Amino acid sequence: MKIHLRSSLLCIGLLVLTACQSTSSPSQNNSAKPHEIAALFNQSTPEYKPETEANRTDKNIDSDITSDSKPIVYDDLWQEVIANLAFDIVPTPRLQKRIDWYLKQPDYLLKVNKRAKPYLFHITQKIKQKGLPMDMVLLPFVESDFRPKVHSSQSAVGIWQLMDSTAYHFGVTTDEWYDGRQDVLASTDAALDYLVYLYQRFNGDWLHALAAYNTGEGRVKKAIRQSKKQGKQGYFWQLKLPSETADYVPKLLALSYLLQAKHPKFKVPKLPNYALTSEVDFAQRFDFSVLASLTGVSKNQLHRLNPGYLQHQSAPEGPHKILLPLTEKQLWQSEFFQRYFSQTYTVVKNDTFYGLARRFNTSVNTLMALNNKQTTLLKVGEVLKIKKAQPLDNLMLEYQVSPYLAQEEKKPVLTMEHEYIIQNGDSLWEISKQFNVPVKDLLTWNNLKSSSLLKPGKKLVLHLPRPAKTPKKPEPKKFLSELEQLVKPNTSP
CATH class of the missing domain: 1.10.530.10 (Lysozyme)
Incomplete structure (x- = not known):
């Protein structure tokens, strides 16, 4: 070959x-x-x-x-x-x-x-x-x-x-x-x-x-x-x-x-050549319910886009990044982003403070103060702050203050996908009994009908409860010693 x-x-x-x-x-x-x-x-x-x-x-x-x-x-x-x-x-x-x-x-x-x-x-x-x-x-x-x-x-x-x-x-x-x-x-x-x-x-x-x-x-x-x-x-x-x-x-x-x-029998999807989602680092611990309210994106959709988070909150020490179902343009135009994230503009030829103030619905004095400007002189390529971000409030729910919300927020059931290979004589009922899952879930997960025939050797997808045990982090010494040979800086004269 x-x-x-x-x-x-x-x-x-x-x-x-x-x-x-x-x-x-x-x-x-x-x-x-x-x-x-x-x-x-x-x-x-x-x-x-x-x-x-x-x-x-x-x-x-x-x-x-x-x-x-x-x-x-x-x-x-x-x-x-x-x-x-x-x-x-x-x-x-x-x-x-x-x-x-x-x-x-x-x-x-x-x-x-x-x-x-x-x-x-x-x-x-x-x-x-x-x-x-x-x-x-x-x-x-x-x-x-x-x-x-x-x-x-x-x-x-x-x-x-x-x-x-x-x-x-x-x-x-x-x-x-x-x-x-x-x-x-x-x-x-x-x-x-x-x-x-x-x-x-x-x-x-x-x-x-x-x-x-x-x-x-x-x-x-x-x-x-x-x-x-x-x-x-x-x-x-x-x-x-x-x-x-x-x-x-x-x-x-x-x-x-x-x-x-480009085989004619093999179908190729179409997909726009730009980011359909945007990653935002909130730089503080957050609750999915608060982010849903802040961004207008449902909590379920946030979880689907960000499957790395196992709870309704991010970890105390992070990460605190979230992928949102917004293009870059949609993100910039969103109300929450304009309010809580600072915006910048790069000066081009013929720009003036007066023109920029009208364009961004602000005043010349505000723009000059935001950028510590003493004169109205602008240079091409200069980056100006257009709007100052408001302080982002605490993004965690205070359950002790709102016990009702605490009752509404149920701890998610953590699951993992498991592949099962169909054996001779298997039936949906027997498989559901073996793994303690409803038959209707088996049908939904695998896009099957109750009348569908099970073919031995084919795979079924099951969503089973995730083990609670946290994996123990190994000692990295041996592996990293090999990496050192690749990333060690060249110290030779």
């Missing part, structure tokens, strides 16, 4: 943008800023081996880009994703099996895209900022069908299926208040940093890195050693790996191939 990275117009020039977006670091003493990690990614340009068994995906992604190149602007996000998929794939019989599976479910991407819709633009931006192949945006589809609350049998959680230890090492916390693995944006930062780490550990081989993401770094290294002992090159396709992992990488490649090939 021939597979390598095609040049992408979006892989350079965007790394500097990470400075305005915070990304979790592996540890306090050994932090690597996003642009530093992305730089590490681009430093590695191993030799490409073009042969039928090759599993190299390490062609220098910047090699064909000139200084005059300008990224094409797409109105549809999926079209931009397709245009920038970087793996150049030639199908083989082994890969064809996965391609055929997707073709038997031509609506797969349409269905999963409904769950991904609020987050997908943000994820593509993070991928571009880190200089990663755009194919990585497909990983949550392969990992979890983009279900933020899904838990695997191995205790991996979220759209990226992060283990607790991996999430912890990359700055994602888990406690009784908050599970960052279910926070789509926070877990994306951790997962992408982990992929960068694995890419470096496997000398720029993306297939090895993806296999390690699924089954663990140690197991893939062991398989490579065994392959080389047998006189082979250690390519991914030559490795003896667990069947799940051996099938995992072809799933991603098959999805990328179908999108690039």
Whole structure:
């Protein structure tokens, strides 16, 4: 199989943008800023081996880009994703099996895209900022069908299926208040940093890195050693790996191939190429009921968009960020944002204080005082404060003052998604009895009718009570010692 990275117009020039977006670091003493990690990614340009068994995906992604190149602007996000998929794939019989599976479910991407819709633009931006192949945006589809609350049998959680230890090492916390693995944006930062780490550990081989993401770094290294002992090159396709992992990488490649090939039987969704949601950091502890009243967004919708929060309140020590179902323009125009968040304006040619005062419904004196101006002189490019934010009141409900509200606020039942494989002789009634859930819930969760036939081998989704036990945070010493080799500053003269 021939597979390598095609040049992408979006892989350079965007790394500097990470400075305005915070990304979790592996540890306090050994932090690597996003642009530093992305730089590490681009430093590695191993030799490409073009042969039928090759599993190299390490062609220098910047090699064909000139200084005059300008990224094409797409109105549809999926079209931009397709245009920038970087793996150049030639199908083989082994890969064809996965391609055929997707073709038997031509609506797969349409269905999963409904769950991904609020987050997908943000994820593509993070991928571009880190200089990663755009194919990585497909990983949550392969990992979890983009279900933020899904838990695997191995205790991996979220759209990226992060283990607790991996999430912890990359700055994602888990406690009784908050599970960052279910926070789509926070877990994306951790997962992408982990992929960068694995890419470096496997000398720029993306297939090895993806296999390690699924089954663990140690197991893939062991398989490579065994392959080389047998006189082979250690390519991914030559490795003896667990069947799940051996099938995992072809799933991603098959999805990328179908999108690039624009197969007429495989349906591609449409999605506006801008953020449909906006993240706001309230910088203090909040209650979902108060935020619902403040923003006009229902409490249920806030919980759906922010599945990382396990309670009705944020944790005392944070995080205190919330994703709102508002575009950037809608957020700026919203009453609560205009009242409680300061606004700025960048001066352009021919602007005057008088004109700006009329435009923003204020007075010249107010604008000058807000910006500590002694004269009406304005400079092009100067940033002016337009409106001073009002102090944001306490965002927590005072239950001791309002016992009625305390009675109304019921503690949410924490659930997790569980996959059940249908066995011979199973019935909906028997499954509902086994897991102590109503049959009507089984029907709703799986879009079934009471007359639907259960096919052995198919999967059912169940929403079961989440275990109350908080995962114990492991000691990060051994793992971080490997990270230190990648992010340690160069101290040589």
